[in-house]
Amino acid sequence: MTEDKDKNQDEDIDLKALSDQELVEQMWDDLYDGLQEPILEGTNILLERKWLPYDVLTKALIEGMRIVGIDFRDGILFVPEVLMSAGAMKAGMAILKPLLAETGAPSLGKIVIGTVKGDIHDIGKNLVSMMLEGAGFEIIDLGVNVSVETYLEALEKHQPDILGMSALLTTTMPYMKVVIDTLKEKNLRDDYIVLVGGAPLNEEFGKAVGADSYCRDAAVAVETAKDFMKRKHNIKAGAGKASAS
Amino acid sequence: MQEDEKKPRKVLLIACGALAREILAIREQKGLENLHVTCLPAKLHNRPALIPARVRAKIRAAKSCYDKIFVLYGDCGTGGMLDVVLREEGVERIGGPHCYAFFAGQERFERMMESDPTRFFLTDYLARHFRTLIYEGYGLDRHPHLRDLLFGNYRGVVYLAQTESEELVRAAERAAEMLELPLEVMRTDYGELAPFLERIA
Numbered sequence: 474m475t476e477d478k479d480k481n482q483d484e485d486i487d488l489k490a491l492s493d494q495e496l497v498e499q500m501w502d503d504l505y506d507g508l509q510e511p512i513l514e515g516t517n518i519l520l521e522r523k524w525l526p527y528d529v530l531t532k533a534l535i536e537g538m539r540i541v542g543i544d545f546r547d548g549i550l551f552v553p554e555v556l557m558s559a560g561a562m563k564a565g566m567a568i569l570k571p572l573l574a575e576t577g578a579p580s581l582g583k584i585v586i587g588t589v590k591g592d593i594h595d596i597g598k599n600l601v602s603m604m605l606e607g608a609g610f611e612i613i614d615l616g617v618n619v620s621v622e623t624y625l626e627a628l629e630k631h632q633p634d635i636l637g638m639s640a641l642l643t644t645t646m647p648y649m650k651v652v653i654d655t656l657k658e659k660n661l662r663d664d665y666i667v668l669v670g671g672a673p674l675n676e677e678f679g680k681a682v683g684a685d686s687y688c689r690d691a692a693v694a695v696e697t698a699k700d701f702m703k704r705k706h707n708i709k710a711g712a713g714k715a716s717a718s
Numbered sequence: 719m720q721e722d723e724k725k726p727r728k729v730l731l732i733a734c735g736a737l738a739r740e741i742l743a744i745r746e747q748k749g750l751e752n753l754h755v756t757c758l759p760a761k762l763h764n765r766p767a768l769i770p771a772r773v774r775a776k777i778r779a780a781k782s783c784y785d786k787i788f789v790l791y792g793d794c795g796t797g798g799m800l801d802v803v804l805r806e807e808g809v810e811r812i813g814g815p816h817c818y819a820f821f822a823g824q825e826r827f828e829r830m831m832e833s834d835p836t837r838f839f840l841t842d843y844l845a846r847h848f849r850t851l852i853y854e855g856y857g858l859d860r861h862p863h864l865r866d867l868l869f870g871n872y873r874g875v876v877y878l879a880q881t882e883s884e885e886l887v888r889a890a891e892r893a894a895e896m897l898e899l900p901l902e903v904m905r906t907d908y909g910e911l912a913p914f915l916e917r918i919a
Binding site: 548551552553554556557591592593594595596599617618641642643644645646672673674675678 | 766796
């Protein structure tokens with residue numbers, strides 16, 4: 474079915490004939506429709522046109538997924554459509570990943586992420602991981618049903634900038650507080666930016682459990698993570714200047 | 719005046735459509751004639767964030783016509799927002815995070831989830847409508863390869879059976895087959911739902 478649709482798309486639109494802007498907009502549409510083939514083709518065309526891999530990723534793929542995220546939030550798209558879109562983005566990313574590594578694209582920071590203990594839902598968490606990775610973060614994904622002990626071990630081992638926690642169940646989301654309280658007890662809380670997300674969460678809950686921020690969706694998670702990293706660098710730079718003077 | 723006092727109170731139950739059949743069965747079994755029922759569409763579970771506002775609208779529309787209103791929803795993925803609305807409206811709901819919990823019994827369900835969170839639960843309603851709600855609802859008919867992404871972390875299906883029905887057991891078996899997971903059937907009857915309805919009526 475998807476292949477037929479892809480073929481029709483190919484027949485209808487000659488991607489190579491499009492201008493850069495038209496092609497990028499077409500790729501947003503193809504991502505929206507979850508079409509892998511045109512995304513692969515569009516990615517290759519932009520690279521042939523000497524686009525930087527990082528620009529292809531951010532301007533075509535991540536921006537496309539941001540649009541998907543908005544329509545998911547507004548109830549226009551549902552989980553299967555988002556998964557198809559994510560699959561298409563993943564296909565494009567597979568081309569870009571080795572190139573990004575070669576070109577030394579900026580690493581924005583390191584994130585340890587996982588779905589909390591008692592919860593095995595990972596669609597949202599996987600989407601967030603993919604988007605963050607695409608945006609230039611290094612991701613250490615602990616998977617699902619992650620205990621406080623596992624989070625702590627990973628934090629110690631990987632020394633990330635950010636800890637990301639996800640939950641889909643009302644019954645499991647309080648576990649985020651268990652993790653954050655344990656970090657406080659061990660005087661580790663201020664060493665990490667803590668971001669939380671998941672369908673039943675909200676801003677109030679994020680504050681109540683002591684997270685730095687609640688992220689409504691994957692695109693917001695990327696922006697929030699970038700924003701916190703900027704602030705972190707500014708604080709470091711400020712501290713550096715202060716000690717120099 | 720004395721006759722009025724003897725009249726049973728008029729109670730409205732605002733419920734999830736997924737529970738309508740069970741409520742009506744209990745009402746008939748227990749003779750709870752004064753219990754009136756209105757339902758919201760079960761498909762609201764696909765957008766749980768909409769549930770609190772829809773329940774509030776129902777409460778406000780009915781408040782002047784009933785002596786007492788109760789709500790038959792679990793938290794159902796609203797992240798506590800349904801309880802915030804109910805506190806504001808002064809309306810009580812059945813306890814628990816969702817219907818699996820009050821069918822299985824809260825403590826038993828908690829123990830089950832603690833010991834193994836990798837089980838996917840079916841009720842009579844979900845067994846009956848699995849193909850439409852879950853299989854087609856999650857696009858598995860069109861995109862079978864999504865099954866691993868959606869259900870790859872599950873290790874089994876538990877059918878919490880409210881009624882004894884060979885037909886529903888077969889439906890649950892078919893559901894488990896579609897997910898390629900082993901099935902366990904657990905007879906719960908109506909669990910905590912029946913005593914809740916008796917108490918409020």
